[in-house]
Amino acid sequence: MVQFSGGIGSWAAAQRVAAEYGTDRLTLLFADTHVEDEDLYRFNRDAADQLGVDLTVVSDGRTPFEVFRDVRFLGNARIAPCSYWLKQKPCRDWLTTHADPQTAIVYIGIDWSETHRIPGIRRGWSPWQVRFPMAEPPFLTKDQMLDAARALGIEPPRLYAEGYRHNNCGGSCVRAGQRQWLHQLRTHPDRFLHAEHEENRLRAELGDVAILKQRRSGVTRPLPLAELRRRAQAA
Incomplete structure (x- = not known):
């Protein structure tokens, strides 16, 4: 089973598994967060069709912010x-x-x-055996993986062309840092504003919490998306 995220790394891993073992018993397992970029779904379909394997989709049914409200904790780079x-x-x-x-x-x-x-990943998946094809030779850069997809006639997910390092959560991943959130503000302001709105709702319920943090004069404090946006617009 390949945990098929829609990222280029999981695509390349699936290619290596298929090349070594064939596809008769291969499962491409995709967990849908319901906030992915629309082009991720197109890429997953194209990749599955090229391998001749049906895409298996699982879903909790909630979005990340719905989870945060349910567990009463706003995800961040440390805990998501x-x-x-x-x-x-x-x-x-x-x-x-x-x-x-x-x-x-x-x-x-x-x-x-x-x-x-x-x-940590091995511990998390126990008792199943876990392997990491792209952590083994021949080592490829992300650009080489993207080129390999194009060589097979599969256009990579558009977020990579837009300057994102990962193709997850439509660019609004709470594990991302200030640089990516500023990029999101420039590239997909509607998504940034949606995340800002949802963060503000949680701040009203949970207090002074935020996805991002900032450190000044040796003191670390929350940095709300609204404040990050105002600074960027002022600059």
């Missing part, structure tokens, strides 16, 4: 409950129902630059 509820748990529930830990293998698309994440 949306990852657990919208991606990890639906995929694990599917595995529990459909895959034997003695025979099934989970493939994750992180590459050689993210190997520090491997121990």
